Amino acid sequence: MNRAPTTAPPLHGRAVELATVERLLAAARTGRSAALVVRGEAGIGKSALLAYATAAATGMRVLAQTGVETEAELPYAALHALLRSAGAELDGLPDAQADALRVALGLAAGPPPDRFLVGLAVLTLLAELAADRPVLCVLDDAHWIDRASAQVLLFAARRLGNEAVVVLVAARTGLAPDFPAPGLPELTLSRLDDAAARAMLDAEAGDLPRRVRDQLLREAAGNPLALRELPAAHRAGRAPVYPLAPPEAGRGGVAPTGSPVEREFAARIAALPAAARTALLVAAADGTCDTGVVLAAAERLGATPADLEVLERERLLTFTSGCMGFHHPLIRTAVYGAATLPAKRAAHAALAEVLDERREHDRRNWHLAASSFGPDERVATALEESAVRARERGSHEAVAAAYERAAALTAPGPEWVRRMVAGTEAAAEVGHREWVGRLIGSTTPHARDPAHRARLALVEARLADEADEPELTHRLLLDAVGPAASAAPRLANEMLLWAVEAGWSARDRGMVERVLAVAEDLDLPDRAHLRAHVAMATAQLEDDPDVPLPPARVALAEVAGCQGPGAPRPTASLAGWHLVTGDDAAALALAAAAERESRATGALGALPRVLSALAASRWHLGHWNDAAAAAADGLSIARDIGQDRAVGGLVVVQAHLAAATGDEVGLAAALAEVDGRRPTAASAGTAASARGLLDLGAGRFDVAADRLAEAVAGPGRPRALPGLVEAAVRAGRPEQARAAARRFTRWAEHTGQAWARAVALRCRALVAPDDAAEALFAEAVALHRLDGAHLFARARTELLLGEWLRRARRRSEARAPLRTAADAFAELGARPWAERAHAELRATGETRATTAPDCGALAELTPQELQVVRLAAAGLSNRDIGAQLFLSPRTVGYHLYKAFPKLGVASRAQLPGGWPPLRSGGLAGP
Known part of the structure; x- marks a missing residue:
């Protein structure tokens, strides 16, 4: 419920916490945003700290909302209440955002957002509100906020920058539901120390004898709410020696409920007149601040407005600006926990009647469910209707909860299974693995219909895939495809394509081939498409060097020809296959198109995989700063939505970028995340490959050879082979170098890519006799120029040619390729490699400095600033840039404000179209 600003009580022993809040508010008044999650046990002072912040937020706009248990399953209920005073500003949002928010809040019809x-x-709306004056957003009892609201509010909070917005969230620890808030700073309130607790008790109950205060101090054990409430209990004669059970436990349905403070509230409630207790229970069952609904329902059970007045006098309920609330959240917990089941059912039934008259169908349905006992098909059908409406609003959490509750009110049988399967699928959309696991465990033993069993297996496969468990994904898909084949052959084909990708991720050729065998047995249509995927995967996994590989272009063309219209997820998958077969330029074009589609449509769920392909293609092509920006953006989103597989691919790019640029701190951070993850076949060799690249650039050839040999030990890892050739040659291991060169040459011929054939020629030159090496190097350089991309690979070829020429005592001829290499490495920011090139140049007698003139300014930009500058140079407004990058327009403006001085410009007007140019600073891409 929305709680109006109140005068905060004095907070003893919280000087550090108060200073933290004051610092956040002061920062907001200077235009900086922040978010903070306050955690602690019941009664520890979370609400008091939020009340202090509200009272201290002078000159700020305050949005406040308290979570309530009865609305925890209503999609976007908390968000609707929080933003109800900001309806006018909603019209100023970009159309796609405004439409999505209106549908989510039930203000308009449309496809699920x-x-x-x-x-x-929400982020943009908060920024718009803060343009007028700073905003304080307060969320109390966040553990009861519906999951849909919590997710979008946390998403916005994590992206606050310079919007002058403070988000304060309070969540209870202990028996309350968990409230995960990864990525946000947290403040845990501990119990008061003895001095602070005594000072507070003296202020609350200085009139009581010292002996009594000492006893109450012991009983309160540093809990501020207990210190405030126990003196009143003593004066009322309820706690001469505390704690005691409430008088005559069981009278009026009262029973002890948890903490001493809750028991005290329960005792106070037990002393009320029966009608007042009824009104209080109805208020607790409702959980909103709608006084009219509560009073109308309470009157149906014999209460009157006078009973609400009693509750206000007893400091149990508060009324502010027509909004009813509990004096403290624990009062609601106490009254609802102490009520008998018949009393609770009667309260919910009365509320359902009132809400039915008001045509608030979803709230009515949940109250009907709460008032039901045993199977009730009428209520189950109503809840299923609520699930349909929740899906239309894009809240899969509410869909899952409604289907699960509907199933609980359904008699055992096919309808029960159908509803549980639907709930399981919706819960999987949320990525709530524990919830899904519980639903699957409950449903699978009773699912007899093959289609239901297939749908459950698909859910399990999806979760396994997102958790980067390809072997489990593959097994689940193949187990499920048989039941799906006859009823849904198109779905079965998609499942088999997914299984091919799982086999490739596991680097297991047998797994890939089993997919085609299953397809042939099932006689599914469109097997040509599947055969093309299998051909690509098995070609990469063929580890017999004597077996020629088929041309990759043939399989890729067949796969692309069967590709449907450009939805982001399948387009990203196709981009991934182009990366596997060395066609990095096509992968970049596909990934960039998928990124544009994802951002234009707000399909954030597809973005991590899209950005993983985009970052990898930019890394290979030499657009390193853009690769870093894509990887950072993708990781931020992937961690937000729990896509572990995408996290793994993005961290790999970060690790190799750090290795190539000599950033040992960044490499250690990236590899720490790799090492902390469950090892997979796809991640095997990642650490060795990245560390080997760092060692190779630094000239530590023996160590590099060992690490790179480890990196290429299995099939499907060809890109580290050229480094192994170079390291092995310099370490005096010719046989190892020749074997690696043969492997890479075979793969390069398979790809048909100019860059790969150029690198293969370089590898052959390194292991060839001197009389053959020069021609091979020359042909490699010519092919690199034909390719026109892959700047790092080309620079390495030029460096190795220059080193070969210098060792052949042809120092003047060596200078040209070494200069070219040094300039390219400097442009890329590949510091160790640039130092190697400069050292070689000095050995030839070269003394001039070699730099890339435009590299310095761009290198100073952060990845986020690079993305913003690129879009600003393309003519996009701050609002359009924010919509693409999931930032507020104000934060976009801040990034430009920070970037312009680094670039030596004063405004966006000085950014010419198409700037920064390709490869300069790595900023590139369609």
């Missing part, structure tokens, strides 16, 4: 597009809309 992506929940992260809703989050972006």
Whole structure:
């Protein structure tokens, strides 16, 4: 419920916490945003700290909302209440964001919005509100906020920058539901120390004898709410020696409920007149601040407005600006926990009647469910209707909860299974693995219909895939495809394509080939498409060097020809296959198109995989700063939505970028994340490859050879082979170098890519006799120029040619390729490699400095600033840039403000179209 600003009580022993809040508010008044999650046990002072912040937020706009248990399953209920005073500003949002938020809040009809597009809309809305004056957003009892609201609010909070917005969230620890908030700073309130607790008790109950205060101090054990409430209990004669059970436990349905403070509230409630207790229970069952609904329902059970007045006098309920609330959240916990089941059912039934008259169908349905006992098909059908409406609003959490509750009210049988399967699928959309696991465990033993069993297996496969468990994904898909084949052959084909990708991720040729065998047995249509995927995967996994590999272009063309219209997820998959077969330029074009589609439609769920392909293609092509930007952006989103597989691919790019640039700290951070993850076949060799690249650039050839040999030990890892050739040659291991050169040459011929054939020629030159090496080097350089991309690979070829020429005592001829290499390495920011090139140049007698003139300014930009500058140079407004990058327009403006001085420009007007140029600073891409 929305709680109006109140005068905060004095907070003893919280000087550090108060200073933290004051610092956040002061920062907001200077235009800086922040978010903080306050955690602690019941009664520890979370609400008091939020009340202090609200009272201290002079000159700020305050949005406040308290989570309530009865609305925890209503999609976007908390968000609707929080933003109800900001309806006018909603019209100023970009159309896609405004439409998504209106649908989520039930203000308009439309297709289900992506929940992260809703989050972006909330972020933009908060920024728009803060343009007038700073905003304080207060969320109390966040553990009861519906999951849809929590996700979008946390998404927005994590992206606050310079919007002058402070988000304060309070969540209870202990028996309350967990409230995960990864990525946000946290403040845990501990119990008061003895001095602070005594000072507070003296202030609350200085009139009580010292002996009594000492006893109450012991009983309160540093809990501020207990210190405030126990003196009143003593004066009322309820706690001469505390704690005691409430008087005559069981009278009026009262029973002890948890903490001493809750028991005290329960005792106070037990002393009320029966009608007042009824009104209080109805208020607790409702959980909103709608006084009219509560009073109308309470009157149906014999209460009157006078009973609400009693509750206000007893400091149990508060009324502010027509909004009813509990004096403290624990009062609601106490009254609802102490009520008998018949009393609770009667309260919910009365509320359902009132809400039915008001045509608030979803709230009515949940109250009907709470009032039901045993199977009730009428209520189950109503809840299923609520699930349909929740899906239309894009809240899969509410869909899952409604289907699960509907199933609980359904008699055992096919309808029960159908509803549980639907709930399981919706829960999987949320990525809530524990919830899904519980639903699957409950449903699978009773699912007899093959289609239901297939759908459950698909859910398990999806979770396994997102958790980067390809072997489990593959097994689940093949187990499920048989039941799906006859009823849904198109779906079965998609499942088999997915299984091919799982086999490739596991680097297991047998797994890949089993997919085609299953397809042939099932006689599925469109097997040509599947054969093309299998051909690509098995070609990469063929580890017999004497077996020629088929041309990759043939399989790729067949796969692309069967590709449907450009949805982001399948387009990203196709981009991934182009990367596997060395066609990095086509991968970049596909990934960039998928990124544009994802951002234009707000399909944030597809973005991590898209950005993984985009970052990898930019890394290979030499657009390193753009690769770093894509990787950072993708990781931020992937961690937000729990896509572990995408996290793994993005961290690999970060690790190799750090290795190539000599950033040992960045490499250690990236590899720490790699090492902390469950090892997979796809990640095997990642650490060795990245560390080997760092060693190779630094000239530590023996160590590099060992590490790179480890990196290429299995099939499907060809890109580290050229480094192994170079390291092995310099370490005096010719046989190892020749074997690696043969492997890479075979793969390069398979790809048909000019860059790969150029690198293969370089590898052959390194292991060839001197009389053959020069021609091979020359042909390699010519092919690199034909390719026109892959700047790092080309620079390495030029460096190795220059080193070969210098060792052949042809120092003057060596200078040209070494200069070219040094300039390219400097442009890329590949510091160790640039130092190697400069050292070689000095050995030839060269003394001039070699730099890339435009590299320095761009290198100073952060990845986020690079993305913003690129889009600003293309003519996009701050609002359009924010919509693409999931930032607020104000944060976009801040990034430009920070970037312009680094670039030596004063405004966006000085950024010419198409700037920065390709490869300069690595900023590139369609």
